[in-house]
Amino acid sequence: MMHPNPIKKGIIPVLLLAVVALMAAQKRSLQPEPIPPPYGLNSGLTEVLMELGDKKPLHYTTSRDTAMIRMGREIIRNGRTRGPDGKLSRKQSNFFTCTDCHNTAIEDPDLRYSNPDARLDYAIKNHLPFLQGTTLYGIVNRESWYNGDYLKKYGDLVRGARDTLMNAIDLCCTECAQGRKLESWEIKAVMHYLWSIQYKLKDLHLTPEQYKQLNARVKNGSSKDQQEAIAWFKQQFFTASPATFLHPKSVENRSLGAKGNAENGKKIYQASCQHCHAPGRVTHYILDENKLTFKQLRRHLKRPTRFSVYQITRKGTYAMPGYRPYMPQYTKERMSDSQLEDLVAYIRQQAGGNASDQ
Ligand code: HEC
Ligand code: HEC
Numbered sequence: 001m002m003h004p005n006p007i008k009k010g011i012i013p014v015l016l017l018a019v020v021a022l023m024a025a026q027k028r029s030l031q032p033e034p035i036p037p038p039y040g041l042n043s044g045l046t047e048v049l050m051e052l053g054d055k056k057p058l059h060y061t062t063s064r065d066t067a068m069i070r071m072g073r074e075i076i077r078n079g080r081t082r083g084p085d086g087k088l089s090r091k092q093s094n095f096f097t098c099t100d101c102h103n104t105a106i107e108d109p110d111l112r113y114s115n116p117d118a119r120l121d122y123a124i125k126n127h128l129p130f131l132q133g134t135t136l137y138g139i140v141n142r143e144s145w146y147n148g149d150y151l152k153k154y155g156d157l158v159r160g161a162r163d164t165l166m167n168a169i170d171l172c173c174t175e176c177a178q179g180r181k182l183e184s185w186e187i188k189a190v191m192h193y194l195w196s197i198q199y200k201l202k203d204l205h206l207t208p209e210q211y212k213q214l215n216a217r218v219k220n221g222s223s224k225d226q227q228e229a230i231a232w233f234k235q236q237f238f239t240a241s242p243a244t245f246l247h248p249k250s251v252e253n254r255s256l257g258a259k260g261n262a263e264n265g266k267k268i269y270q271a272s273c274q275h276c277h278a279p280g281r282v283t284h285y286i287l288d289e290n291k292l293t294f295k296q297l298r299r300h301l302k303r304p305t306r307f308s309v310y311q312i313t314r315k316g317t318y319a320m321p322g323y324r325p326y327m328p329q330y331t332k333e334r335m336s337d338s339q340l341e342d343l344v345a346y347i348r349q350q351a352g353g354n355a356s357d358q
Helices: 005-029 046-053 064-077 114-124 149-154 167-178 184-196 208-220 222-234 261-277 290-302 310-314 336-352
Strands: none
Touching: 005 336, 046 208, 046 222, 064 184, 114 261, 114 290, 222 310, 261 336, 290 336, 310 336
């Protein structure tokens, strides 16, 4: 006759209890921790930094007026708005609006990296275009503008535009958008808008523990603590966008899409090229889904001309007197060489024919 094992008998209820306790603990940890004051998810990053003792940016404004924000947003998106006098303003540019080249939403999944592969996926997921200009979201949180090779390329033209955001905008109005400078009420409205899209604490994806530490530092940290916190914050995003210019690949070094991923190339074609080249957009040079269009692009792949995507993406075109719309180049940070190969693979796939066809 078998005797029930007394140890085994006792172990089952204990195990059950342990499981229940574990589930309860897990449920607790799934609930978001309450964010302790004074800072919450929607606090502006610059305000937090200033509270920690960082110096006030030159372009800082305390007032954030909703009517001004609306006007600023319309200037950025449409080039014009109804001004304080109730009249429709003159278009900033006859050729472009700022959003032809810049997003106004976050475009990088992790603000610490400028990675075009991650950005393309994020852009597709969030229905954003994939552009040469950096996003205007968080641009007020940067500390200098036109960095990296933009300084090398433009020299003195850019030097004066690096240290203040207003000057940087002025420069882009004339040099990039090929239009007029903004009037002082317009630039004010634009600044109100740009402050409304500054980085918020939530954009940094801090853990509840990091929030707690931050708030403790703001409230009763030593000044060394606070300096460290400022430095730490500034590593969580770019205070200056990196920009590296690349030379177009020489004709003999072009792989012509051999290792490219056509599916990825299609994303680039649609989210980037067609943002400007679709019918009715900023240029009459149309890039549509027509086979002839792809054949025409393919024909130039091996040539050292501006109609070759190898050349145009890295060099862009220049505005000319009498013909002002031009195409900005893509830096390494805005399109990688492997993405360019993906685009070429897509062009060849859509053009059809044999792999050796020109
Ligand atoms: C034809 C394309 C184009 C248009 C239109 C355009 N920009 Fe730009 N802009 C660029 C490119 C390219 C850069 C350099 C890359 C970068 O840093 O964003 C740039 C840079 C900037 C910068 C400096 C960014 C930095 O961190 O270095 C600011 C500020 C700016 N643009 C504001 C504007 C505003 C405001 C408008 C509208 C009035 C505008 N831009 C219109 C293409 C354009
Ligand atoms: C921000 C707007 C913009 C984007 C994005 C853009 N282009 Fe352009 N592109 C232009 C403009 C403007 C021109 C000048 C066209 C003209 O002559 O009318 C141009 C010119 C060109 C030309 C040469 C035509 C010429 O006249 O020299 C080619 C080829 C071209 N683009 C391909 C592309 C491809 C491929 C992409 C995507 C990787 C792309 N473009 C993305 C605005 C853009």
